[in-house]
Amino acid sequence: MRTVMISVVAALALAACGGESAGPADPGPAPEPAAAPEPGPPPAADARIGTMQLSCGGESFRVAFLDTHAAIVSEDGASTVELPVLPAGPTSEPGVTVYSDGVQQFAKSGGGDTPTLIRYAKARMAWQDCAIAVN
Numbered sequence: 001m002r003t004v005m006i007s008v009v010a011a012l013a014l015a016a017c018g019g020e021s022a023g024p025a026d027p028g029p030a031p032e033p034a035a036a037p038e039p040g041p042p043p044a045a046d047a048r049i050g051t052m053q054l055s056c057g058g059e060s061f062r063v064a065f066l067d068t069h070a071a072i073v074s075e076d077g078a079s080t081v082e083l084p085v086l087p088a089g090p091t092s093e094p095g096v097t098v099y100s101d102g103v104q105q106f107a108k109s110g111g112g113d114t115p116t117l118i119r120y121a122k123a124r125m126a127w128q129d130c131a132i133a134v135n
Helices: 003-018
Strands: 052-057 059-065 069-072 080-084 097-100 104-111 114-122 128-132
Touching: 052 114, 059 104, 059 114, 080 097, 080 104
Parallel strands: none
Antiparallel strands: 052 059, 052 128, 059 069, 069 080, 097 104, 104 114, 114 128
16 A cells, blocks of 8 residues: 555656656647538439430420439529329339329330330320430
8 A cells, every 4th residue: 555655646746847647648639520511402413313315396305214203404404393203003004104293294114125215295295206315
């Protein structure tokens, strides 16, 4: 016990006199973490990813076909119109996905190992085949 007390007193005396103690050196103030960027609105780029330039019956469209909807991107890329996927019904064509907002609609089939075929209709007009622009 006496040896422990002497060691403690000696350490305190060294610390008081400016001597170095046996403890770790003080690293100084911790650096401040970098400020996280403020969250903003989600980027509109997701609607432009995978867009196809289509020509359908004399009209041009940029359309991104996604799992839940088709996004028609405006010419300047600033806005989109979303056409939700219509659920398949008993009279639906197999392998064809129809996207519609009740006014305009796209039907997409194929892809992967088969050629992609896209058709377009507006209001009550007949389906028209679309040409996909190749860049």
